[in-house]
Amino acid sequence: MKGIPAGVSASHPATARAGLQVLRDGGTAGDAAVAAVLACCVAETIFTGLGGGGFATYFDAATGEVTCLDFFTAVPGLDDDCRAGPMIAVDVFFGGLPQVYSIGGASVGVPGVPAGCGEVHRRWGRLPWAEVVSPAISLAKTGVPTPEAHARTLDACAPALAWGEGAAVYTPNGRRLAGGDLLFHPGLATALDALALNGPSIFYTGDFAPIVVDTVRRAGGVLGPRDLAEYRVLETPVDHAELGGYRVRARHDLNRTVDTIGGLPADLTRPHRAPGVAAALRDQGRQRIGDTTNISVVDPDGNACVITTTLGLGSGVWLPGLGINLNSMLGEGELITDDMRPGRRMSSNMCPLVVIDPDGRLAVAAGSAGASRIRTALIDTLLGVLIDGLDMTEAIARPRFHVVDDTVHAEFGYPRAELAALDQAGWRIKQWPDLNHYFGGVTAVGQAGAAGDPRRAGVGLLL
Template identity: 85%
Template sequence: MKSVAAGVAASHPATARAGLRVLRDGGTAADAAVAAALACCVAETIFTGLGGGGFATYFEAATGEVTCLDFFVAVPGIDGDREPGPMIKVDVFFGGLPQVYSIGGASVAVPGVPAGCGEVHRRWGRLPWADVVAPASELAKAGVPIPGAHARTLDSCAPALAWGEGAAVYTPGGRNLVDGELLFHPGLASALDALAVVGPSIFYTGDFAPILVETVRAAGGALGPRDLAGYRVLETHVDRAQLAGYEVRARHDLNRVVDTIGRLPADLSRPGRALGLADALSDRGRQKIGDTTNVSVVDSEGNACVITTTLGLGSGVWLPGLGINLNSMLGEGELITDDLAPGRRMSSNMCPLVVIDPDGRLAVAAGSAGASRIRTALIDTLLGVLVDGADMATAIGRPRFHLVDDTVHVEPGYPRDELAALAGAGYRIKQWPDLNHYFGGANAVGQAGAAGDPRRAGVGLLL
């Protein structure tokens, strides 16, 4: 079996370069993934930020052990002294259809990105924390050009992102940023410099904690000091499924990626697998946009670290003077479950994963953005690499389909014979005009190379 070259895959060239720089400086996969994830909080704030949450999956080459960490957002209200006010409804257009989201202070859940990055570094990092934060801080001082793919996402999400203080950032002069224009957050460099010196605790029990509480409460939220002080990164169960002789390992996500892989038909040859794949993906159609991003890293020792983070659409509540937009997870309808209570960790579709080959070595480290399309993007990528023998760039960049109820949403260029089989089985076919960020944003490093998703300006860089 072929070994995996050290490298980084991410949804922005600047993010990928941040991770690669840390690898070159002798950092582990964890060091580089944290550096890239923090760079996402500067370069990819349309998708994520320090005010969001996420998950990490780490593969240790020496032992074969896989660990999944949950640093997703938690429900606020432990303090019990504040009832949340009403949320602000915004219409976001996606695929030509309006979708209602809720933002504002009452949509803000307890953020986990700073704590999660800190815990990944504490467990598996080698470089000093300040060195890992440095690339993101440097990006924040100068600003980062926005790629065209991100600008198209902004066009869809501007009603939420450009709310309040976000207007000056994302719609300067009253129009959305376009390809190549500078995305800059005043104050964010200072926040990252402080994070580098003090560590993640600055957000939970340090100087930023009272600012966070006062800002959210002034905007109608219920977040309190006990919510922040009590937040912890959790280690979660690792699910397993077999795919073409390989083993896929990941957390148990809301969309059940690993379970779905386990339901795939035994015969995965094309064109016959289309119906079996559609059956495995059959779901009762969650269809939210989801502002999410991902970084996948492998180091020269064969360790892998995949981190997926999100801001939701962003609450439009910004920490004053710090350039940080807070998450809107309590306004994401598909994440609201009956068992939510103060302190409870919210559910998520995010599923950073690793694939182990028959010899016990790493074959793929991958993750994706895209809310309910995360599962589609990851499974199609794995089928491309592990079953179809495609290189990573081809597997990620080729057309996908995504199933919602009885409708197959499909990108142009998908094999016609497979679509005909789906139509013959009773599925409605909705053709999209081009490759679109709706269909997710997979980034992966593996035996088939490194690649980012062109739908989100992704790149793969090898050491």
């Protein structure tokens, strides 16, 4: 069994380069992952940002221990001194069909990305904090070219992203950003400079905290100073399942990724497995879009850090002078549960994971964007690498299918023999004309190499 290479995989070349730079400077997987996440908050604001939330999974090569951290958004309202105003409904078209989302101040949950980055660095970092933040600052000062794949996502999500102050960022001079155009956020370098100097607490109890509260409340939200001051990163239980003699380890997410892996059919040969995989993936019709991105890092010591973050679609509520769009997680219908009391952590489909080989060594570090398609994308990639023997690039780039109720949505080029098996088993087939960012955005580093998802302009870079 070959060893795993050190490297970084991300959904933007600039993000991956930021993480790789930190690895070259002697940083750990934790250092590099945090640097890449902060770079995401500059280069991938169509998907994520400092105003969002996320999850991290860390593999310690020396001990074999896997740790999952939850720094997702929390439900605001602990201060109990104001009422939420109405949210703003926006239609986002995906696959030709409208999806209704809600944005505005009342959609803003307590952000966790700054706190999460700080906790990952505290636990597993080695370089000084300011050095880890530095690559993101450099990107924020110049702006970053928009990949064509990101521009296509913007086309779908513009009703939310280009709303209000976002119009000047995403539709400068009245024209929506296209592939190759510069994405630049005035004030974001200032915010990152302050983060480097003061640490994440600046957002929760420091100078930025009253700015966050005042901005959200003026926009009709209820987030208050106590919501920020009492926010904490949580350590969550680690779930596991077997796949082809390997052990997959991750948090227990809303879409039950690990449980689904455990429910895959015994016969995983192609094309026979297709109906059984489809049955395991049946997801009660959730088809939310979601703006999400993922970072996967392995360092030279074999440690891995996988971090997935999101803004939802973004609330359209921007911190004045700081270039930060706040999340819209309270406007994401599939995340609203019966226990949405103030202070409670919201649920999520995000599932950064690691795979351990039969010898106890790291085999894969992976995560994905794509809301309810995260599970689909991750499972198909793991089947490609662990069962089908593909390298990471082939496994991530090949056509996938996603299940909604009794319909299989299949990307262009999906094998005809498997579609026939699905049809014979009674599934309805909807064939898409292309490889589409709807089907997720995997980034992974493993024994099979490092790769990003072409659906999201992803890249994998080895040290």
